[in-house]
Amino acid sequence: MTEVQRLGIVVVGASLAGLRGAEALRDRGYDGPLTLVGDEPHQPYDRPPLSKHVLAGELPPEATVLPQLSRLRARWRLGQPAVALNRERRVLHRADGATLPYAKLLITTGARARTWPGEGADLAGIFTIRTLEDARALWSALACRPNRVIIVGGGLIGCEAASCCRDLGLAVTLVDPNPTPLARLLGTTIGATLAERMRGAGVDFRPKTKVRAFSGEAGQVRRAHLAGGEVLETDLVIVALGATRDTGWLAAAGLAADAGGLTCDGACRAISIAGEPDPDIYAAGDVARWPNPLYGDRPMTVEHWGNAVDQARHAAANMLASASDQIPYRHLPSFWSSQFGLNIKLAGSTEGADALAVVQGTRASQRFLAVYGRAGRTVAALSFDQARWLPAYAEAVAAGASFPPILGATDQPRIEALEPGLPGPRRSPDRGAAALETAHA
Amino acid sequence: MRVVVDLNRCQGYAQCCYAAPDHFELRGHEILFYDPAPSEAKRSQIERAQQACPVRAIEIEPAGLAEGDEP
Ligand SMILES: Cc1cc2nc3c(=O)[nH]c(=O)nc-3n(C[C@H](O)[C@H](O)[C@H](O)COP(=O)(O)OP(=O)(O)OC[C@H]3O[C@@H](n4cnc5c(N)ncnc54)[C@H](O)[C@@H]3O)c2cc1C
Ligand code: SF4
Numbered sequence: 001m002t003e004v005q006r007l008g009i010v011v012v013g014a015s016l017a018g019l020r021g022a023e024a025l026r027d028r029g030y031d032g033p034l035t036l037v038g039d040e041p042h043q044p045y046d047r048p049p050l051s052k053h054v055l056a057g058e059l060p061p062e063a064t065v066l067p068q069l070s071r072l073r074a075r076w077r078l079g080q081p082a083v084a085l086n087r088e089r090r091v092l093h094r095a096d097g098a099t100l101p102y103a104k105l106l107i108t109t110g111a112r113a114r115t116w117p118g119e120g121a122d123l124a125g126i127f128t129i130r131t132l133e134d135a136r137a138l139w140s141a142l143a144c145r146p147n148r149v150i151i152v153g154g155g156l157i158g159c160e161a162a163s164c165c166r167d168l169g170l171a172v173t174l175v176d177p178n179p180t181p182l183a184r185l186l187g188t189t190i191g192a193t194l195a196e197r198m199r200g201a202g203v204d205f206r207p208k209t210k211v212r213a214f215s216g217e218a219g220q221v222r223r224a225h226l227a228g229g230e231v232l233e234t235d236l237v238i239v240a241l242g243a244t245r246d247t248g249w250l251a252a253a254g255l256a257a258d259a260g261g262l263t264c265d266g267a268c269r270a271i272s273i274a275g276e277p278d279p280d281i282y283a284a285g286d287v288a289r290w291p292n293p294l295y296g297d298r299p300m301t302v303e304h305w306g307n308a309v310d311q312a313r314h315a316a317a318n319m320l321a322s323a324s325d326q327i328p329y330r331h332l333p334s335f336w337s338s339q340f341g342l343n344i345k346l347a348g349s350t351e352g353a354d355a356l357a358v359v360q361g362t363r364a365s366q367r368f369l370a371v372y373g374r375a376g377r378t379v380a381a382l383s384f385d386q387a388r389w390l391p392a393y394a395e396a397v398a399a400g401a402s403f404p405p406i407l408g409a410t411d412q413p414r415i416e417a418l419e420p421g422l423p424g425p426r427r428s429p430d431r432g433a434a435a436l437e438t439a440h441a
Numbered sequence: 442m443r444v445v446v447d448l449n450r451c452q453g454y455a456q457c458c459y460a461a462p463d464h465f466e467l468r469g470h471e472i473l474f475y476d477p478a479p480s481e482a483k484r485s486q487i488e489r490a491q492q493a494c495p496v497r498a499i500e501i502e503p504a505g506l507a508e509g510d511e512p
Contacts, residue, residue: 046445046477053474063478067443067502074510306449336448341469343453367470385470387452 003103008033009319010092010100012082013108013246016066016305017285019044021106021312023070028320034074035100037092039081039109042132048305050135051157052338055142055164061135082109085253087278104319107250107262107270107283108312111243111303116152120214125221126237129157138238142168146236149173150224152211154181156337158240159198163339166201173204173232175211175224179421186346186382188421189356190370193363193384197340243303245287255281261289261301266328268315282319284311293330294398295349304335332398342366345387347394348380356420357404360389369393372420373403442481443502446473450498457490457499465490 009025011018014036022036038044045064053059077094084093085105092100113128115121125146127138142149142165149165151158154176165172178184180191181198198205210227214237224232247257255278256263256271262283264270268290269277283290285308291297302311314329321327337344353372361368361384369389372380378401381393396405404415444464446457453471457464464476464487479487484504491499 048448049477058474059477063476065443065478067445067500068506069500069502071506072510076510306447309447334449336451338468338472341472343469343471345449387471391452 005032007101007103008035009104010102011036011106011108013110014038014078015044015110017108017308017312019066020309021108021284021316022072022074024313024316026072027070028317030320034072036074036076037082038078041079045132051129051160054135055161056167061132081249083249085250087253105281106315107287108285109246110286111245113243114241116239118213123214123216123221124219125235126239128239129161141236146170148234149236149238150232150234151238151240153240155240160337160339161238161240162203166203173206175206175209177208177210179207184423186350189418193366197366201340262287264288264290266291266293267318267326268311268329279323282315284315290329293328294332302333304333306334307331343385343387345383345390346380347390348397350380350422353379353420353422355403356418357415359404359415360386371404376403378403378405442479442484444477444479444487445500446475447498450496452496454495456493456495460490460493461486
């Protein structure tokens with residue numbers, strides 16, 4: 001009996017990536033012991049609806065449990081986090097003191113929401129959106145019809161939350177330090193189109209300012225103090241400031257892990273602090289930072305649904321392959337978001353883009369497809385309610401087509417070239433605050 | 442039963458909405474709103490929606506699947 005047959009494979013983190021990775025192991029014929037360890041007490045559930053239909057009250061939070069797509073024959077160890085990893089002894093320690101041996105490990109511990117870092121953090125009425133419990137608590141607070149909701153952070157989740165609050169007929173103020181919503185992700189040119197849409201829906205959007213502190217009465221939040229001195233009355237706050245990767249439990253494991261992710265090699269194997277891949281430990285999903293061949297092996301983390309699914313399946317295949325058959329994970333980042341009645345989709349990475357062109361539709365109609373260029377190459381394609389055009393442009397992005405891409409036999413109008421309004425290339429990509437708003441967090 | 446739609450793939454063709462109008466609905470131009478937890482009795486309708494999707498974006502949990510899990 002091999003080590004893998006005897007000790008089995010353990011998946012740590014029982015959410016989207018953990019579930020899809022476990023299924024892929026079985027689909028590829030692994031029939032040894034399989035254990036899923038999860039901090040949350042729930043079966044894996046889907047997070048995207050939590051800031052959309054669940055928040056708008058159209059779906060009960062528990063309806064989001066994910067379908068299991070193949071028979072897992074797994075042991076589920078839910079409701080207890082892993083707290084430490086001993087690679088020498090090949091055991092995982094859980095919070096209740098139990099230990100779990102493994103032959104191979106798949107780490108899919110994702111990320112957790114950043115909480116309010118400033119003054120007033122202990123007041124009631126301040127929420128984040130990441131877990132089922134978050135969604136439940138927020139929904140019952142919204143059902144009490146707050147007079148004004150303040151949302152801190154105009155990233156994807158902040159904007160989606162603002163949209164839901166308007167659907168519920170609630171007054172909402174969105175505060176963001178950038179000139180437009182989604183500025184770091186899509187740039188201020190496209191951001192301005194969204195700002196218009198958002199204001200049209202009745203959101204009080206406050207750009208270029210920050211919430212400095214919250215204060216309250218009887219332990220309940222009542223006021224937001226903005227950087228310029230203005231004070232806004234509020235009784236419910238949603239903090240949408242991104243997420244930090246759940247790597248704290250790996251602190252003593254000797255792996256290259258920090259709040260920005262667990263560093264992996266191209267095959268999704270975790271890298272030790274000595275710089276060597278651990279042949280038995282893989283990672284996937286929000287937690288994994290890996291060199292993406294599609295971007296010249298630049299280390300990146302991708303905090304979107306599609307990456308959790310694809311990377312987990314890829315890592316699972318490599319886990320079962322021999323050391324000489326490890327295939328690098330090549331991924332074109334993609335996401336969707338729905339807000340203010342718009343379906344927004346991106347394929348590629350806008351990071352450092354220096355050009356923007358609308359190639360289908362018009363910004364004025366708020367229905368268009370735009371492409372981003374960087375140094376003469378097409379690096380991303382963005383759809384506002386033009387999803388059917390996206391796959392063709394996504395292909396051009398993946399192929400590194402010149403900018404703007406010319407797609408055969410399309411009736412492209414004269415292309416208007418624009419400044420995307422993105423910040424310049426980051427000094428330390430994918431670390432710290434700069435990367436946060438670009439994620440679905 | 443459990444259903445999830447890969448909304449990166451979905452292109453708002455609405456075929457699923459014709460096949461199972463109580464469980465899939467298009468909002469605005471192309472936002473798909475779907476029921477992730479329809480009752481088991483609706484399985485054949487949901488499977489028709491899955492078959493109808495031109496980009497195969499709909500994933501369904503096969504019946505009785507989770508029963509094989511060990512305690
Ligand atoms: C509100 C919201 C809306 C979103 N909307 C979209 C969208 O519209 N489109 C899109 O593309 N993406 C969206 N995303 C992103 C997408 O949901 C994530 O990329 C995806 O959930 C990542 O899956 P994961 O399994 O890697 O990590 P996670 O989903 O973060 O799961 C990690 C799991 O590991 C567990 N865990 C953590 N530490 C430990 C430990 N020490 N021991 C055991 N278990 C542990 C956690 O409890 C959690 O259950 C959204 C995310 C959120 C939060
Ligand atoms: S049929 Fe498929 S592509 Fe069309 S709306 Fe339904 S899920 Fe989306």
